[in-house]
Amino acid sequence: MIRPRKNIIIHWFFHHYILWIVARNFHEVKLTPVNIAPEKAVLLLANHFSWWDGFLMYYLNSKLLSKKFHVMILEDTAREVSFFKYMGAFSVNKNSKDMMASLDYAAGLLNDHQNMVLIFPQGKLHSNFTDNMIFQKGLMRIINGARADFQILMAATFIEHFKYKKPSAHVYLKTLTSGLTYKNIDELTAVYQQYYNLAKQQQTEIVL
Secondary structure (H helix, E strand, O other), X not given: OOOOOOOHHHHHHHHHHHHHHHHHHOOEEEEOOOOOOOOOEEEEEEOOOOOOHHHHHHHHHHXXXXXXXXXXXXXXXXXXXXHHHHHOEXXXXXXXXXXXXHHHHHHXXXXXXXXXXXXXXOOOOOOOOOOOOOOOOHHHHHXXXXXXXXXXXXXXXXXXXXXOOOOEEEEEEEEEOOHHHOOOHHHHHHHHHHHHHHHHHHHHOOOO
């Protein structure tokens, strides 16, 4: 498992770099207003469809949450893009016994109210407009392993150009109560699926 590392200078540089490339490459990033309890950590569950996903969620955290950013990424990606670990990334290897250590590490991060932990529960890249959400079961180990109360934030992101040269990213957000409300991964997946469907419907109804 590759854990996050601290380096103030590297973090400062890539913090501004990420915000810059998002602003430079998108016509706009629209974020649904959302209320987050400052005394609780945030578990951010997002759909996974592009290279931009992590950067957009970093942008979201910077603009709305102001938490310490953490994200679970594949170990191969963590090795290929070494600066990710300085931005709060930690690795998971689904084909290794070390996977449990990564899940438990994520759960531990949720015990600190200053943290935000980004998870892509689908585990793989899918079409931006896929119909069916399938979450990996490891998510429940993270939820059940956290000792402190935390807040779940669902994000459904859609990217379209419409009439602009640059694309616009629409990030639909909704908060949930503690993950302990959900008995199993199927219940949590169903809740996310319902919200994802609603967000996709709202996206398709946009007319410019």
